[in-house]
Amino acid sequence: MWQAEVRVDLGAIRDNVALLRARTSAEVLVAVKADGYGHGMVPSARAALAGGATWLGVATLDEALTLRRAGIDAPVLAWLLSPGLPLHEGVTAGVELSAATPALLDELIAAGHRAGRPARVHLKLDTGLARGGATADEWPVVLEAAAKAQAGGEIEVTGVWSHFACADDPSHESVDRQLAAFHDGLETAERFGITPRYRHIANSAATLTRPDAHFDLVRVGVAAYGLSPIAGDTFGLRPAMTAHARVMLTKRVPAGQGVSYGLTYVTPRETTLAVVPLGYGDGVPRHASNAGPVRIGGTVAPIAGRVCMDQIVVDVGDEPVVAGDVATLFGPGTDGEPTADDWAAATGTINYEIVTRFGSSRVPRHYDGEIAW
Numbered sequence: 550m551w552q553a554e555v556r557v558d559l560g561a562i563r564d565n566v567a568l569l570r571a572r573t574s575a576e577v578l579v580a581v582k583a584d585g586y587g588h589g590m591v592p593s594a595r596a597a598l599a600g601g602a603t604w605l606g607v608a609t610l611d612e613a614l615t616l617r618r619a620g621i622d623a624p625v626l627a628w629l630l631s632p633g634l635p636l637h638e639g640v641t642a643g644v645e646l647s648a649a650t651p652a653l654l655d656e657l658i659a660a661g662h663r664a665g666r667p668a669r670v671h672l673k674l675d676t677g678l679a680r681g682g683a684t685a686d687e688w689p690v691v692l693e694a695a696a697k698a699q700a701g702g703e704i705e706v707t708g709v710w711s712h713f714a715c716a717d718d719p720s721h722e723s724v725d726r727q728l729a730a731f732h733d734g735l736e737t738a739e740r741f742g743i744t745p746r747y748r749h750i751a752n753s754a755a756t757l758t759r760p761d762a763h764f765d766l767v768r769v770g771v772a773a774y775g776l777s778p779i780a781g782d783t784f785g786l787r788p789a790m791t792a793h794a795r796v797m798l799t800k801r802v803p804a805g806q807g808v809s810y811g812l813t814y815v816t817p818r819e820t821t822l823a824v825v826p827l828g829y830g831d832g833v834p835r836h837a838s839n840a841g842p843v844r845i846g847g848t849v850a851p852i853a854g855r856v857c858m859d860q861i862v863v864d865v866g867d868e869p870v871v872a873g874d875v876a877t878l879f880g881p882g883t884d885g886e887p888t889a890d891d892w893a894a895a896t897g898t899i900n901y902e903i904v905t906r907f908g909s910s911r912v913p914r915h916y917d918g919e920i921a922w
């Protein structure tokens with residue numbers, strides 16, 4: 550018996566990955582960072598592999614090591630590495646690591662010495678996002694250092710990669726510009742004798758809309774969890790996460806009753822209020838106050854008043870709702886319930902954030918779908 554839970558359909562993750570894999574001749578890496586976008590990192594990773602992913606991607610070294618400790622031996626790339634980390638632990642665990650500076654390459658060389666085997670490295674080029682990666686000016690310096698270390702058997706360059714800024718808007722001029730810059734960067738790498746097995750730049754959006762950006766590997770995140778990165782097209786993906794809770798109590802109140810902190814919602818008529826035990830301490834954005842849609846019984850209504858730390862209130866009118874009924878915040882949308890997209894629209898954010906906020910939260914996560922491994 551659960552009071553509130555996040556349900557994750559692992560079969561949906563597996564099927565979404567299989568669908569994505571069928572759209573490309575490249576290998577598929579599934580991003581399972583941030584606790585698998587809130588779906589649970591290790592179960593999501595296993596479902597992704599069952600769907601045909603051959604790589605997993607994470608931001609941090611810790612995330613990569615957690616996958617290894619869970620017994621997952623598929624190729625893993627970790628791409629968010631500040632100076633001074635115990636990178637040798639990653640090298641020993643066979644984790645591939647991203648680098649964009651000579652300083653990090655030096656750390657990777659040292660890590661390889663300590664691990665007794667060369668670090669496998671993906672060199673990152675900034676093609677226009679201006680986040681991680683070497684700028685076009687820095688790129689030859691990085692390549693020179695990498696080529697020298699590779700010639701000395703101190704690292705192995707297995708990838709060259711980059712990341713899009715605006716692939717969710719496929720007609721944005723920056724997509725072509727970044728793609729051209731990536732081609733240039735690959736040519737420069739070749740001049741330094743660096744011809745990596747994996748060239749990769751596509752995220753979910755580019756995987757779905759830009760086959761010319763697939764190269765040897767695509768990195769999908771949000772689409773694997775069944776959410777579309779592109780407004781207005783689901784691409785046949787199935788959302789994997791449902792967030793719901795059982796109504797704690799109901800009460801009948803008169804017209805003019807202010808509801809929740811600040812009394813920012815006032816009942817327009819005599820009505821029934823349902824108290825639902827999920828709040829911002831669980832991942833419900835406080836921005837969803839008076840906005841986030843909730844389905845209870847046959848009605849879908851916005852949250853009445855402010856989202857509290859542990860609870861929300863819904864005005865269900867004259868619906869015969871009783872304590873114990875299920876209140877669904879979002880799910881796949883196949884049964885009339887709101888979706889993460891609806892929540893994103895109601896709260897001024899993106900579907901990514903809606904699901905990821907439920908990662909590592911106090912709400913128990915339960916899994917549907919048998920994934921054999």
Ligand SMILES: *Cc1c(COP(=O)(O)O)cnc(C)c1O
Pocket residue numbers: 580582628712751752753754768769770771772778
């Ligand atoms: C998170 C992430 C991805 C996946 O992005 P989606 O838009 O969710 O497909 C790909 N590459 C990098 C570097 C990332 O950080």
